[in-house]
Amino acid sequence: MTIRVGVVGCGFYAQNHLNSWEELKSSGAVLAAVCDVDPAKAEAAGRNFGVPFYTDAAGMFDAEKLDLVDIVTRHETHRALCELSIGRGIATIVQKPFAPSWGDCVAIVDAAAKAGIWLAVHENFRFQTPMRHVRRVIDSGAIGQPTWARINFRTGYDVYRTQPYFYDEERLAIADVGIHVLDLARYFVGEVRHLSCETQRRNPKVRAEETATMMLRHENDAVSVVECTYGSRKLPDPFPETLLEIEGENGAIVVNIGLRMSVTSGGQVLEESIGSPLRAWTSEPWHASQEGAFNACQHFLDCLKRGVPADTSGEDNLKTFALVEAAYKAAEEKRAVEPETWRRKG
Numbered sequence: 041m042t043i044r045v046g047v048v049g050c051g052f053y054a055q056n057h058l059n060s061w062e063e064l065k066s067s068g069a070v071l072a073a074v075c076d077v078d079p080a081k082a083e084a085a086g087r088n089f090g091v092p093f094y095t096d097a098a099g100m101f102d103a104e105k106l107d108l109v110d111i112v113t114r115h116e117t118h119r120a121l122c123e124l125s126i127g128r129g130i131a132t133i134v135q136k137p138f139a140p141s142w143g144d145c146v147a148i149v150d151a152a153a154k155a156g157i158w159l160a161v162h163e164n165f166r167f168q169t170p171m172r173h174v175r176r177v178i179d180s181g182a183i184g185q186p187t188w189a190r191i192n193f194r195t196g197y198d199v200y201r202t203q204p205y206f207y208d209e210e211r212l213a214i215a216d217v218g219i220h221v222l223d224l225a226r227y228f229v230g231e232v233r234h235l236s237c238e239t240q241r242r243n244p245k246v247r248a249e250e251t252a253t254m255m256l257r258h259e260n261d262a263v264s265v266v267e268c269t270y271g272s273r274k275l276p277d278p279f280p281e282t283l284l285e286i287e288g289e290n291g292a293i294v295v296n297i298g299l300r301m302s303v304t305s306g307g308q309v310l311e312e313s314i315g316s317p318l319r320a321w322t323s324e325p326w327h328a329s330q331e332g333a334f335n336a337c338q339h340f341l342d343c344l345k346r347g348v349p350a351d352t353s354g355e356d357n358l359k360t361f362a363l364v365e366a367a368y369k370a371a372e373e374k375r376a377v378e379p380e381t382w383r384r385k386g
């Protein structure tokens with residue numbers, strides 16, 4: 041079974057998606073066409089990957105027989121593009137953040153549900169090899185039920201060089217990277233009952249917050265601290281590693297810089313390196329993020345072929361997006377906030 045994929049958006053991060061679909065050829069993915077409103081980017085991607093290129097998504101959807109659309113544009117375009125692909129009956133993946141507002145995200149999920157269209161959000165941190173490893177340790181029961189966690193993405197790496205639009209975003213740390221770490225908190229510890237949040241703007245060149253410290257109370261009573269910053273001064277800089285401590289009833293998992301994991305279980309300590317593998321088209325230090333994107337695409341392809349929802353389906357990702365919204369509200373109102381998903385039916 042082959043799946044013809046059309047990629048919309050050929051900018052910075054889309055290169056990882058394009059390479060992933062190319063590598064997934066042996067698993068049945070066919071990169072069929074690419075599209076970018078910037079003709080130079082569309083043409084460069086089309087020529088690099090030897091596929092037709094378009095500057096208009098609707099034109100590409102009409103001209104190519106696509107089984108899957110992969111949207112890798114920035115969030116302000118996500119709703120319109122999703123509605124376009126869903127409206128044409130094409131399975132759709134959209135990059136995080138799902139959309140600019142809660143209302144937009146719900147509208148996309150509802151449109152897909154109404155049309156019976158498979159929808160996934162390209163949330164990739166939980167697909168990174170080290171994070172999968174941590175989850176396997178939790179699933180093994182080695183530490184028992186998680187009761188407390190600290191999960192952090194703290195860096196001073198110059199992310200503004202490849203993503204200059206970060207300077208002008210109305211929302212930065214939580215919406216861009218906190219969203220991944222909040223998703224990991226759900227993935228490792230469980231759904232969230234309420235959260236509080238303090239934001240900081242320590243870099244005057246940046247319009248929005250570049251640091252956030254969040255505290256979550258989970259449904260199972262566990263507590264987690266979720267931290268993210270693009271303004272760390274710490275050396276060595278762990279970019280783009282997510283570091284963590286998870287304490288359970290019977291033990292603990294610690295992931296330190298260099299992706300060294302130690303698992304304490306039954307009074308014994310096991311040390312292991314859980315670094316991200318390099319793929320032919322990835323390079324340090326981004327490889328940890330790049331291979332997460334590959335693993336995510338592989339998962340989406342597999343789920344679509346089997347006709348099952350992705351782990352990060354649209355419906356699932358509403359729960360992560362609700363945490364982002366709750367975090368901004370909590371920071372603004374200086375109080376703990378329940379995520380919107382608590383109030384959503386079904």
Ligand SMILES: NC(=O)c1ccc[n+]([C@@H]2O[C@H](COP(=O)([O-])OP(=O)(O)OC[C@H]3O[C@@H](n4cnc5c(N)ncnc54)[C@H](O)[C@@H]3O)[C@@H](O)[C@H]2O)c1
Pocket residue numbers: 048049050051052053054075076077078081095097112113114115117121135136137162163164202203216329
């Ligand atoms: N998962 C991750 O780890 C990760 C990392 C970086 C970026 N991202 C996400 O990837 C997305 C893209 O980010 P980026 O840094 O590559 O941005 P970018 O600006 O480099 O690329 C976006 C591209 O989309 C094109 N575009 C805009 N509107 C379009 C439309 N209607 N039709 C076709 N093309 C259109 C632009 O011309 C541009 O080339 C964002 O949602 C970002 O949050 C995710």
